[in-house]
Amino acid sequence: MKSWPRFAKVARANPIPVATYMIGTVYTALGLVMGLLGLADFLLGEDALGFFVGAALGLGLGLVLRPLGSPQAEPRRAEALFTVAVLWIMVPLLGAIPFWISGGLSYLDALFEATSGFSTTGATILADFEQFSQGLFFWRSLSQWFGGMGILLLFIVVLPHLALAGRQMFFAETTGVQKQQLTPKLRQTATNILRVYLVLTVLTLVAYRLTGVPPFEALANTFSSVSAGGFSPNPQSFSAYSALTQWVAALVMFLTGVNLLLQYRVIFGREYSAPFRDPEFRAYALIVLVVGLAMAMILFWRHDYALEPALRHAFFQTASIITGTGFASADFAQWVVPAQALLVLLMFLGGSAGSVGGSIKIIRWLVIGALVRRELQRALHPQAVLPLRIGNKSVGEDVLRAVAAFITLYAGLFAMGALVMGLLEEDFVVAFTASAAAVGNVGPGLGKVGPMAHYGDLHPISKAVMIFQMWAGRIELIPVFALLTPELWKKLRG
Numbered sequence: 001m002k003s004w005p006r007f008a009k010v011a012r013a014n015p016i017p018v019a020t021y022m023i024g025t026v027y028t029a030l031g032l033v034m035g036l037l038g039l040a041d042f043l044l045g046e047d048a049l050g051f052f053v054g055a056a057l058g059l060g061l062g063l064v065l066r067p068l069g070s071p072q073a074e075p076r077r078a079e080a081l082f083t084v085a086v087l088w089i090m091v092p093l094l095g096a097i098p099f100w101i102s103g104g105l106s107y108l109d110a111l112f113e114a115t116s117g118f119s120t121t122g123a124t125i126l127a128d129f130e131q132f133s134q135g136l137f138f139w140r141s142l143s144q145w146f147g148g149m150g151i152l153l154l155f156i157v158v159l160p161h162l163a164l165a166g167r168q169m170f171f172a173e174t175t176g177v178q179k180q181q182l183t184p185k186l187r188q189t190a191t192n193i194l195r196v197y198l199v200l201t202v203l204t205l206v207a208y209r210l211t212g213v214p215p216f217e218a219l220a221n222t223f224s225s226v227s228a229g230g231f232s233p234n235p236q237s238f239s240a241y242s243a244l245t246q247w248v249a250a251l252v253m254f255l256t257g258v259n260l261l262l263q264y265r266v267i268f269g270r271e272y273s274a275p276f277r278d279p280e281f282r283a284y285a286l287i288v289l290v291v292g293l294a295m296a297m298i299l300f301w302r303h304d305y306a307l308e309p310a311l312r313h314a315f316f317q318t319a320s321i322i323t324g325t326g327f328a329s330a331d332f333a334q335w336v337v338p339a340q341a342l343l344v345l346l347m348f349l350g351g352s353a354g355s356v357g358g359s360i361k362i363i364r365w366l367v368i369g370a371l372v373r374r375e376l377q378r379a380l381h382p383q384a385v386l387p388l389r390i391g392n393k394s395v396g397e398d399v400l401r402a403v404a405a406f407i408t409l410y411a412g413l414f415a416m417g418a419l420v421m422g423l424l425e426e427d428f429v430v431a432f433t434a435s436a437a438a439v440g441n442v443g444p445g446l447g448k449v450g451p452m453a454h455y456g457d458l459h460p461i462s463k464a465v466m467i468f469q470m471w472a473g474r475i476e477l478i479p480v481f482a483l484l485t486p487e488l489w490k491k492l493r494g
Contacts, residue, residue, distance in 0.1 A: 430445065
């Protein structure tokens with residue numbers, strides 16, 4: 001009780017104690033990591049200045065901001081939204097410094113690359129891969145691994161607690177987490193998520209090495225695989241590796257689209273039937289199977305692929321695009337239009353809630369499907385009481401409103417980006433797919449932004465628009481758009 005007056009004084013002096021503490025803590029951690037990478041680059045004879053400058057700024061700002069905040073403060077809803085939105089842009093602002101100073105990029109291009117990394121988008125600005133040292137490639141992939149870890153904690157711990165974008169239903173109702181009391185405390189839940197994430201990281205690294213991927217590329221690709229990121233140090237992405245490596249990567253990417261809590265129940269809880277009882281997993285697996293087979297048929301008949309390569313490339317790209325990973329086993333920008341159309345469709349689907357995948361997510365489409373089905377039934381039975389259900393779980397009207405608002409914002413942000421880039425780039429295919437790839441955190445598009453190309457030739461305004469889209473899309477839009485409302489700032493001041 002003695003500490004209460006002091007806490008009240010701090011709270012009055014700093015209206016955002018949690019945001020300040022979190023940003024300071026993250027900046028301190030990133031500063032330490034960049035300092036270690038700078039030391040490694042220096043010992044290897046590479047340009048380490050960018051890492052040392054980033055480390056100095058991260059540690060300096062972190063050590064100033066962290067004491068100004070308070071880890072004990074209970075964040076108000078407005079501050080929680082502010083923290084999520086601001087933290088997710090402050091991190092790339094710092095993370096861009098090595099690319100800017102040591103990578104020879106303009107700061108806008110460096111920020112694009114860093115935002116693409118931490119948002120696990122995988123859209124690259126690089127035209128010449130010789131431009132980056134191994135240290136910068138490692139930082140690029142590590143940023144995706146850190147981003148994936150942060151996204152998991154955000155999606156499974158923070159957003160459901162705030163009941164944002166319908167996520168209160170995704171975990172309380174669909175996955176049965178609250179009902180079965182997977183973990184009684186948020187900290188323990190976060191620990192279990194990270195256990196699965198680390199297990200997948202180790203297994204993926206071992207599998208890549210066993211299939212012949214060189215050590216450095218295996219490590220970098222592992223970080224980008226388990227985070228559904230898509231950055232590879234090889235300019236040919238996964239087309240440079242063996243067929244067996246591509247099959248392994250396809251499996252890993254499929255798993256990145258599966259709810260991590262569901263995977264925890266299988267791996268550590270030995271609930272082997274849990275995925276088959278989950279309606280979202282069943283829908284996700286069915287989509288991957290159906291689209292993969294359809295695409296394999298197209299490649300077999302229209303591109304004269306043999307059966308095994310047709311199946312391999314089809315399922316590789318299906319898993320890559322639906323999860324938002326963005327790796328390429330072939331240049332799908334050269335495929336026939338029906339195959340490209342399937343890939344563009346996948347950009348708007350996404351993986352499961354509670355996964356590192358981007359885009360809209362399967363569960364939201366299940367909610368929309370259930371709503372359409374109910375309204376069709378209501379047209380025939382206008383007096384009937386028809387609850388909205390997914391599987392055997394009821395969906396509340398508050399969840400329905402949140403999902404509808406999310407999809408509306410998503411469509412609006414996509415359309416805005418496509419319009420602006422269409423006017424600037426004068427290429428409909430590039431504008432449409434680049435906008436979809438940025439909002440959905442997918443990475444590659446079609447045309448001159450295809451999987452074997454880059455975004456470096458886009459207009460600077462197009463790059464800025466994509467940075468905003470990657471940022472907003474990664475944290476599910478609501479926190480970013482909340483920053484644009486006067487009410488949030490009034491509550492922060494209050």
